[in-house]
Amino acid sequence: MLRIPSDRFFARGVAALTLAFAANAAHALTVFACEPHWAALVRELAPHAQVRSATHAGQDPHHIEARPSLLAAMRQADVALCTGASLEVGWLPMLQSRSGNGRVQAGAPGMLMAAEFVSLIDPRPGAGGSPFEGDVHPEGNPHFQLDPKRMLSVAEGVAKRLQQLDPARRDDIQRRWEAWSADWRGRIAQWERKAAPLRGMRVAAQHTTFAYLWGWLGIEQVADLEPRPGTPPSAAHLQRLLEQTRAVPPRAVVVATYQDARGAQWLAERVGSGVPVLQLPSSVTDDGPTATLAGLYDQLLDRLLAVPR
Known part of the structure; x- marks a missing residue:
C-alpha cells in the first residue's frame, strides 16, 4: 500500500500544482533527483520531464557539497525525488531551505522520498545522534535501489505522484508505468534464474x-x-x-x-x-x-x- 500524505497542507499543495499545470499543459515537469538512479527512473516514467541529477555514480551520496549549481536547480524544480531515510541529511535540507522553493519543501507534494514507498532493513531507532557514530540511519538502510523488487514499489509510488502533479499527462504516465513494470517483473524473473x-x-x-x-x-x-x-x-x-x-x-x-x-x-x-x-x-x-x-x-x-x- 502506497503511503501518500493526506494532511491539509499536502492536499492544498496537490490542488495548487494541479491547477498550475492544467493551465499550462505544455509545461514539462522539472525534476531534481538526488541520485542518478532516481533520475533514470523518472526518465522511464516521464520522458517529457526535464531531469537533473544532483550526484553521479562516482560520488558518495552521504557526503555532497551543497554547491550553487545544485541550489539553482532546486530553485527551479517542480518536483524533487530523493532517497530519504537520512541519506541526504547532510546536504538536502540546506538546499531546501536556501532555495525558497515551496514546491520541494518537506511535506510538500512535490517533495518525494523514495523510502516512503518501501520497508527498510536494519532500522536503528535513536541512532545517528552523534557524529562519532558515522553514517548511521535510524530509519534503516537507505541503499534499497539495489533491490529490484523494492524498485518496483518505488516506481509505482513515483508514477502515482507524477500523475497527480501532471494531470495533462496522466494517461501517458500510466501507460509507461504499466509497460515498464511488466518488463521489470520479467527481468526480475530472468535475473533470479541467472x-x-x-x-x-x-x-x-x-x-x-x-x-x-x-x-x-x-x-x-x-x-x-x-x-x-x-x-x-x-x-x-x-x-x-x-x-x-x-x-x-x-x-x-x-x-x-x-x-x-x-x-x-x-x-x-x-x-x-x-x-x-x-x-x-x-x-x-x-x-x-x-x-x-x-x-x-x-x-x-x-x-x-x-x-x-
Whole structure:
C-alpha cells in the first residue's frame, strides 16, 4: 500500500500544482533527483520531464557539497525525488531551505522520498545522534535501489505522484508505468534464474551499500571493512578481519566505485590466494553498460558471476 500524505497542507499543495499545470499543459515537469538512479527512473516514467541529477555514480551520496549549481536547480524544480531515510541529511535540507522553493519543501507534494514507498532493513531507532557514530540511519538502510523488487514499489509510488502533479499527462504516465513494470517483473524473473549460482556466496564488503543486493541474491556478507559506518578501514580493523576470515576466506572483497579500494586490496592480497577485489557500481552511470537501471543490474550480476568458485 502506497503511503501518500493526506494532511491539509499536502492536499492544498496537490490542488495548487494541479491547477498550475492544467493551465499550462505544455509545461514539462522539472525534476531534481538526488541520485542518478532516481533520475533514470523518472526518465522511464516521464520522458517529457526535464531531469537533473544532483550526484553521479562516482560520488558518495552521504557526503555532497551543497554547491550553487545544485541550489539553482532546486530553485527551479517542480518536483524533487530523493532517497530519504537520512541519506541526504547532510546536504538536502540546506538546499531546501536556501532555495525558497515551496514546491520541494518537506511535506510538500512535490517533495518525494523514495523510502516512503518501501520497508527498510536494519532500522536503528535513536541512532545517528552523534557524529562519532558515522553514517548511521535510524530509519534503516537507505541503499534499497539495489533491490529490484523494492524498485518496483518505488516506481509505482513515483508514477502515482507524477500523475497527480501532471494531470495533462496522466494517461501517458500510466501507460509507461504499466509497460515498464511488466518488463521489470520479467527481468526480475530472468535475473533470479541467472543468479541462482550466487546463492550462499560469501563476501567481505565495505559499508552496507550492497546489503539489499546480497539479501535478494542470497549472498552472505561475512565482514565489513569499516570499523563503524562511514569510517574508512583502519589497519587494526583490517588485521582483525584477516584473522577472522583467513580460515574460510570470502570469495571476493567488494567496494562501491566511489569508495577507496586500498583497504579491500590489502585484505584480498592476504586472506587467500586469488581472492579478487570487485569495485561495483551502486547507481547508474552517464554512459556505458550501466547507463540504465536494467543495465546496472545486468552488470552487477555479470561481475559477481565471473568471480572464481
